[in-house]
Amino acid sequence: MQQFPLLISPTKIGNLQLRNRMVMPPMETNYANSDGSVTDRLVAYHEERARGGVGLIIVEASYVHITGKGFKNGLGIYSDRLIPGLRRLVEAVHAHGAKIAIQLFHGGRQAHSEYTGQPLLAPSPIPDPTVGEIPKELSKDEINMLVKAFAEAARRAKTAGFDAIEIHGAHGYLLDEFLSPFSNKRADEYGGSLENRMRFPLEVVRAVRQAVGPEFPIIYRMSADEKVPGGLTLDETKVVARRLEQEGINALHVSAGVYASAQWVIQPMYLPRGCLVDLAQGIKSVVKIPVIAVGRINDPEVAEDILKAGKADLISFGRGLLTDPEMPKKVIEGRLDEIRHCIACCQACIDELFRDHAIGCTVNARAGYEREFTLGRASRPRKVLVVGGGPAGMEVARVAALRGHQVTLWEKSGDLGGQLPLAFTPPQKDEIATFRDYLMGQLAKLQVKVQLNKEATPEAVSQEKPDVVVIATGARPATLNVPGVEADNVVLSWDVLRGKVQVGKKVAVIGGGLVGCETAEYLAEKGHEVTIIEMLPQVAGDIGPLVGAMLMERLKQQVKIITGAKLKAIKGRTITFAYNDREEDLADIDTVVLAIGSRPEDTLAQAMEGSGIDYYVIGDAVSPRRITQAIFEAMRVGHEL
Secondary structure, three states: OOOOOOOOOOEEEOOEEEOOOEEEOOOOOOOOOOOOOOOHHHHHHHHHHHHOOOOEEEEEEEEOOHHHOOOOOOEEOOOHHHHHHHHHHHHHHHOOOOEEEEEEEOOHHHOOHHHHOOOOEEOOOOOOOOOOOOOEEOOHHHHHHHHHHHHHHHHHHHHHOOOEEEEEEOOOOHHHHHHOOOOOOOOOOOOOOHHHHOHHHHHHHHHHHHHHOOOOOEEEEEEOOOOOOOOOOHHHHHHHHHHHHHOOOOEEEEEOOOHHHHHHHOOOOOOOOOOOHHHHHHHHOOOOOOEEEOOOOOOHHHHHHHHHOOOOOEEEOOHHHHHOOOHHHHHHHOOHHHOOOOOOOOHHHHHHHHOOOOOOOOOOOOOOOOOOOOOOOOOOOOEEEEEOOOHHHHHHHHHHHHOOOEEEEEOOOOOOOOOHHHHHOOOOOHHHHHHHHHHHHHHHHOOOEEEOOOOOOHHHHHHHOOOEEEEOOOEEEOOOOOOOOOOOOEEEHHHHHOOOOOOOOEEEEEOOOHHHHHHHHHHHHOOOEEEEEEOOOOOOOOOOHHHHHHHHHHHHHHOEEEEOEEEEEEEOOEEEEEEOOEEEEEOOOOEEEEOOOEEEOOHHHHHOOOOOOEEEEOHHHOOOOOHHHHHHHHHHHHHHO
């Protein structure tokens, strides 16, 4: 496959031979047991990615000491009793030809005392801005204790059969906290100058090296720029990188950010693909050891360009492999049109992690459910009719066809996609279009019979004579029962985003949830003067923290926002709303845009009751929710058929 000669070429980290330059970086899953031990779910998840052809898997941040536990069901490597489970994980990955490393980690002030059962530890008693707990300043004896904990964890990793170790020195965790003036205010030999701030990380590196021997590969992950005022920048981390190379580190994994700049740790779709590659290039310019690049790299062409330009030596795909475990194999085999790209929505992975839940993937419902959703051929192929060509309908049709069923899909409109075009029309969200394109391509490949402009009535369904019907008819926009809502200058947000209506210069958007905020930004960027009216105390309440924070930052510069306000009436160009126990008017409004949610489009579902035909209802036709739930239900039903 000459299109990607570098990406698919073998390479080495130290003496470790890798079959290609594609790396799965450590991503927290919350799949472990509460004591940090390995589960069947964790093994199946990694085995699926190894089977998919990746060169190196780096297993998630694994806490070396109970004081460093950062996640409710994080993986542990703090005790010898965990070795058998870790060995089982290693063997599952090795069975498919991939190499496997494990990341050694201590959460420092970004851990959680709820999980550690004791005060947080840090170089200085300064709370992390996002966690809020005041940590205990580590004594020199405690520092020595943690150095030994890293070394013991490294010994366990080697005993369990891992091919390499990665030391987590990034993202505002303990080693990074010592290195950074953002978190280290010590006055002893562990604080002050860069040389002093490097002391603890280097002590850990030396102890780990002694524990595993001179030939065992050690990778170091670093935040080359913390992206916070007073934090580390590339000038300092170049010095650190050179020193790490001198100390025998075999590769550098170059990331960015801390919890206070989390959008740079896990980049939402608002940031461009390859947004951290300049940092990898900066570090690579001062060292001779391999550099691994990260930063929303979800496409092999982007990856190959990075390697071709000499900006890095290996590429971490991260969420790209969460979304499509077979991406490396598809690259090698030239099946690029079959790649399901990460859309960087952060919904099922990062948002769920922030809620202490196990992670998943919005567009790949099998992530974390590899053993539950095996997608083998059905024992009894059936004639399946799917009604609705939105994401839920297309996904259930894809899964059913994969399992050998004869599938027909009816879509009432002239296009497939349902609400997906509404999602990828607002600014900086075009990545979502790749998912629609993937589903459409899969339906064609799997020979699903798609009929557009086809309305499903009970009579039409009966004439089709399906064995089973899957109703994925989606939702319709909700409206308000207030005076004036039927006026010509009152339009729906869906029609605005579809370009079906004319919008005047001055606009009031009623509703400040995800759709309202994105419609407001869409209009503001087109030059409209926009005011959002939201009855809750804040807007963007249904948006995850990473995406929501960046959206709000942009909105505040372009849009006026009024919260705690309930629409009462629309009269001509004036809208009246209740605000602080009184009524107020907003005058000179040309267009009122309703973005107040949606209702299930369940007419067919209700009509099918008592029909005698086996049927399922999925997605927004059950209840309007996020795309994550729609895709999961589609996978579940497609697997059950």
